[in-house]
Amino acid sequence: MQPVACQLLAAARARGHIGPVFGAGAPRDGVGLARQRHTVTISQVAEAAGVARSSVSRAFTRPHLLRPDTVERIKAAAARLGYVPNHSARALSTGLYGNLAMIVPDVANPFFPPMIRAAQDAADDLDFCVLLGNSNEDPANEDRLVGKFVAQTEGLILASSRLPRKRILDHAQRRPIVLINRDVEGIPRVLIDSASGVAQAVAHLAERGHRTIAYVSGPASSWSDKSRRAAAEKAAARLGVTLITLPARIPSFEAGRDVTDVLIGTEASAAIAFDDLTAHGIMEGMMAHDRAIPGDFAIVGCDDVLANLTRPPLTSISSRSQEAGQLAVSLLCELLRSRSVKDARIVLDTQLVVRQTS
Amino acid sequence: MQPVACQLLAAARARGHIGPVFGAGAPRDGVGLARQRHTVTISQVAEAAGVARSSVSRAFTRPHLLRPDTVERIKAAAARLGYVPNHSARALSTGLYGNLAMIVPDVANPFFPPMIRAAQDAADDLDFCVLLGNSNEDPANEDRLVGKFVAQTEGLILASSRLPRKRILDHAQRRPIVLINRDVEGIPRVLIDSASGVAQAVAHLAERGHRTIAYVSGPASSWSDKSRRAAAEKAAARLGVTLITLPARIPSFEAGRDVTDVLIGTEASAAIAFDDLTAHGIMEGMMAHDRAIPGDFAIVGCDDVLANLTRPPLTSISSRSQEAGQLAVSLLCELLRSRSVKDARIVLDTQLVVRQTS
DNA sequence: CGATGCCATGCAACCGGTTGCATGTCAACT
DNA sequence: AGTTGACATGCAACCGGTTGCATGGCATCG
Numbered sequence: 025m026q027p028v029a030c031q032l033l034a035a036a037r038a039r040g041h042i043g044p045v046f047g048a049g050a051p052r053d054g055v056g057l058a059r060q061r062h063t064v065t066i067s068q069v070a071e072a073a074g075v076a077r078s079s080v081s082r083a084f085t086r087p088h089l090l091r092p093d094t095v096e097r098i099k100a101a102a103a104r105l106g107y108v109p110n111h112s113a114r115a116l117s118t119g120l121y122g123n124l125a126m127i128v129p130d131v132a133n134p135f136f137p138p139m140i141r142a143a144q145d146a147a148d149d150l151d152f153c154v155l156l157g158n159s160n161e162d163p164a165n166e167d168r169l170v171g172k173f174v175a176q177t178e179g180l181i182l183a184s185s186r187l188p189r190k191r192i193l194d195h196a197q198r199r200p201i202v203l204i205n206r207d208v209e210g211i212p213r214v215l216i217d218s219a220s221g222v223a224q225a226v227a228h229l230a231e232r233g234h235r236t237i238a239y240v241s242g243p244a245s246s247w248s249d250k251s252r253r254a255a256a257e258k259a260a261a262r263l264g265v266t267l268i269t270l271p272a273r274i275p276s277f278e279a280g281r282d283v284t285d286v287l288i289g290t291e292a293s294a295a296i297a298f299d300d301l302t303a304h305g306i307m308e309g310m311m312a313h314d315r316a317i318p319g320d321f322a323i324v325g326c327d328d329v330l331a332n333l334t335r336p337p338l339t340s341i342s343s344r345s346q347e348a349g350q351l352a353v354s355l356l357c358e359l360l361r362s363r364s365v366k367d368a369r370i371v372l373d374t375q376l377v378v379r380q381t382s
Numbered sequence: 383m384q385p386v387a388c389q390l391l392a393a394a395r396a397r398g399h400i401g402p403v404f405g406a407g408a409p410r411d412g413v414g415l416a417r418q419r420h421t422v423t424i425s426q427v428a429e430a431a432g433v434a435r436s437s438v439s440r441a442f443t444r445p446h447l448l449r450p451d452t453v454e455r456i457k458a459a460a461a462r463l464g465y466v467p468n469h470s471a472r473a474l475s476t477g478l479y480g481n482l483a484m485i486v487p488d489v490a491n492p493f494f495p496p497m498i499r500a501a502q503d504a505a506d507d508l509d510f511c512v513l514l515g516n517s518n519e520d521p522a523n524e525d526r527l528v529g530k531f532v533a534q535t536e537g538l539i540l541a542s543s544r545l546p547r548k549r550i551l552d553h554a555q556r557r558p559i560v561l562i563n564r565d566v567e568g569i570p571r572v573l574i575d576s577a578s579g580v581a582q583a584v585a586h587l588a589e590r591g592h593r594t595i596a597y598v599s600g601p602a603s604s605w606s607d608k609s610r611r612a613a614a615e616k617a618a619a620r621l622g623v624t625l626i627t628l629p630a631r632i633p634s635f636e637a638g639r640d641v642t643d644v645l646i647g648t649e650a651s652a653a654i655a656f657d658d659l660t661a662h663g664i665m666e667g668m669m670a671h672d673r674a675i676p677g678d679f680a681i682v683g684c685d686d687v688l689a690n691l692t693r694p695p696l697t698s699i700s701s702r703s704q705e706a707g708q709l710a711v712s713l714l715c716e717l718l719r720s721r722s723v724k725d726a727r728i729v730l731d732t733q734l735v736v737r738q739t740s
Numbered sequence: 741c742g743a744t745g746c747c748a749t750g751c752a753a754c755c756g757g758t759t760g761c762a763t764g765t766c767a768a769c770t
Numbered sequence: 771a772g773t774t775g776a777c778a779t780g781c782a783a784c785c786g787g788t789t790g791c792a793t794g795g796c797a798t799c800g
Contacts, residue, residue, distance in 0.1 A: 063556075063786095065785090065786055065787085066786060066787060066788095067786080067787095075749075075750085076749065076750045076751075077750090077751095077786090077787080077788095078749075078750065078751080078752095078787095078788075078789075079748090079749060079750075080787090081786095081787060081788055081789085082749090082788090082789090085787095085788075089747090089748075089749090090748065090749080091747085091748060091749090094748080094749085106556075108529075108532060108533055108556075109533060109786085109787075110474070110533065110785085110786050110787065111470075111473075111479075111533035111534035112469075112470040112471075112473035112474040112479065112534065112785085112786080112787090113470075113474050113755090113785070113786035113787040113788090114786080114787055114788080115469075115470035115755095115787095116468070116470040116471050116474050116754095116755050116756065116757090116785090116786080116787075116788095117754070117755045117786080117787050117788045117789085118755085118787085118788070119755075121469075121470065123513075123534075130499070131495050131498050131499040131502065132495045132496045132498075132499045134492065134495075136495075137489050137490045137492075137494075137495050138490045140489050140490075140514075141488070141489040141490045141516055144489065144514065144515075144516050145516065145518075148516075151530075153513050153515075153530055153531065153534070154513065154514055154515075155481075155511050155512065155513055155514075156498075156502065156512055156513075156514040157502075157511075157512075158499055158502050158503065158506075160503075171466075172509075172511055173511065174466065175466055175467060175468065175469035176469035176470065176481075176511070198421075198464075198466075304691070308690070330691065332666070333662070333688065333691045333692060334691060334692075334693065335692065335693020335694075336693075421756095423755090423756055423757085424756060424757060425756080425757095433779075433780085434779065434780045434781075435756085435757080435758095435780090435781095436757095436758075436759075436779075436780065436781080436782095437778090437779060437780075438757090439756095439757060439758055439759085440758090440759090440779090442757095443757095443758075444759095447777090447778075447779090448778070448779080449777085449778060449779090452778080452779085467756085467757075468755085468756050468757065470755085470756080470757090471755070471756035471757040471758090471785090472756080472757055472758080473757095473785095474755090474756080474757075474758095474784095474785045474786065474787090475756080475757050475758045475759085475784070475785050476757085476758065476785085477785075
């Protein structure tokens with residue numbers, strides 16, 4: 025690392041944890057953030073334009089109440105002075121923040137960025153700002169983030185929430201919440217029903233002659249994982265093939281690679297993984313053990329985030345994460361308008377995308 | 383799509399664009415967002431605890447000013463009522479928002495998520511919330527987002543900003559700004575110096591006997607692109623190899639694949655691409671034309687976001703996006719503390735990572 | 741020409757915390 | 771016992787917009 029960088033980081037570390045800058049019950053002594061330099065306020069614009077403060081306010085929020093030339097004059101003065109409305113003041117008096125929050129387990133997991141993007145674009149269309157949180161797959165952390173965000177957002181979107189049901193219900197009582205890939209009755213939710221795709225995958229593998237199939241699972245608290253596993257078991261039972269389940273804690277390339285050793289010791293000749301990352305790890309693991317894919321071992325991923333990136337291209341189950349992100353925002357707005365669509369449950373079904381690993 | 387989803391989206395569309403909910407100069411008539419249900423305020427806690435409002439405030443922000451048992455009593459009352467401090471009110475009176483904003487060209491471009499995550503984790507440590515923006519590679523949009531965010535953040539991080547220099551300087555005058563991968567004098571910046579890696583790549587390719595090398599460029603307004611191209615030209619000149627440059631507008635798999643047709647018509651036997659996505663597109667394009675990689679054509683990517691995902695694994699130039707994200711936050715905090723580190727310029731050098739496409 | 745009413749604007753209270761200053765209490769010290 | 775001062779708490783102004791109500795001007799109508 026460059027010396028400057030080191031120095032700065034060291035300085036930051038040394039001082040950084042003096043105390044939080046903000047947050048519920050946080051003392052702010054000794055942090056010494058410089059207060060924002062004096063900004064232009066509505067009063068200064070009023071004075072410059074020779075009108076009352078309220079007229080300036082109206083010029084921006086309800087211009088039809090003022091004479092057009094007055095609006096013009098005020099806006100000109102505002103522009104000249106570089107006036108920007110103070111968000112907090114406005115939020116305080118209107119009770120509206122203009123913010124939404126979105127919390128995901130891991131921003132860097134390729135499943136989420138497209139979803140985040142879609143949600144953000146949708147929010148942006150409605151002129152909301154998006155606060156993004158990263159729970160790091162940790163319920164306690166997720167809970168903390170919700171606490172941080174509720175104080176400045178109209179509502180929250182929790183994607184693949186790892187929170188206990190009870191906590192979600194608690195939070196939902198304070199602020200509108202929409203869930204993605206988590207099924208809690210009474211809370212509006214958008215579910216990507218990978219179960220349908222998983223069932224297709226099992227059928228597909230059975231058809232190719234596989235008699236024992238492994239399901240390599242994901243996070244225990246994940247609704248998606250539960251639903252995928254259940255679908256796999258059900259389909260297997262119906263088709264008379266054996267299904268075994270292997271755990272792979274946090275979904276990642278490494279987790280998949282590590283589980284391969286166990287996988288090789290089983291009867292399974294094919295695996296369905298919780299997600300594409302895990303599947304890819306298994307692919308590499310198998311190849312490292314000189315197993316040909318799909319000749320010796322077939323693999324199906326989930327969420328289809330890698331598509332043709334792998335060699336051979338990975339068979340996977342389509343995900344509709346972008347639609348989910350967008351719908352979650354729509355749903356949240358609906359919820360904000362009328363507190364009535366309480367129990368929406370939108371299900372997006374999925375398809376098996378056959379490529380060359382199966 | 384499911385009927386429910388359709389219906390909801392239709393409803394959202396129909397109503398959605400009545401007008402923005404918030405924002406500078408946005409009328410809020412007719413939107414009809416329900417005001418947040420009545421929340422517990424400091425006054426209610428004060429009454430419940432039998433103290434003045436100011437004491438409640440102090441119990442949370444400077445408890446050492448109060449007798450311990452009073453603090454206890456107040457906190458108990460607050461907890462019982464479910465009091466949560468109002469973020470806006472606090473921000474209004476202190477002038478501190480506790481928010482940072484980060485704007486990137488494209489959240490879904492795999493280069494950014496790790497950087498976003500690192501920045502977010504760093505901000506979280508300092509108890510800041512992060513507002514995320516997606517400029518969609520569009521300067522006008524980026525400008526608009528800055529405008530939306532300044533009103534509620536202490537400072538902004540612009541990653542790979544596409545804004546004209548002038549605009550950046552303007553914005554920096556209102557709010558502290560830190561840049562990532564954009565070099566504007568007077569604005570603190572963190573630069574991932576891919577030039578060093580690009581030079582290594584050219585040398586590496588020259589050594590393998592390539593006499594003509596193509597540089598497939600990225601966005602014209604990108605600092606990274608300019609610096610990579612310059613480094614490639616300089617290294618080529620020094621080593622006596624010919625360098626040709628081909629444009630590929632927005633970095634993506636498709637752009638890379640599309641440029642292949644042109645590439646094949648040139649003398650080049652190797653290419654360095656603006657990023658890994660483009661490189662991957664070129665790989666596929668070449669394979670579609672029955673060119674072997676690296677036998678017939680060598681390819682080097684940049685940013686190393688795909689690593690061993692491709693077949694054969696892509697030679698690339700390491701990026702240090704996570705460090706960059708983290709450093710940007712440190713730098714911004716530094717800037718907030720003392721308005722003095724005005725002209726920091728942190729450079730992170732990079733390395734060629736040789737895999738199997740070269 | 742005076743009454744009527746609409747329209748444009750101003751006034752002042754309010755949103756919910758924070759904070760400088762004033763006040764009151766009590767212990768310690770002369 | 772009286773003075774001093776530290777400490778705990780209350781009071782009220784303030785942060786910067788928003789908004790219900792009051793006011794004054796002007797055009798319209800009878």
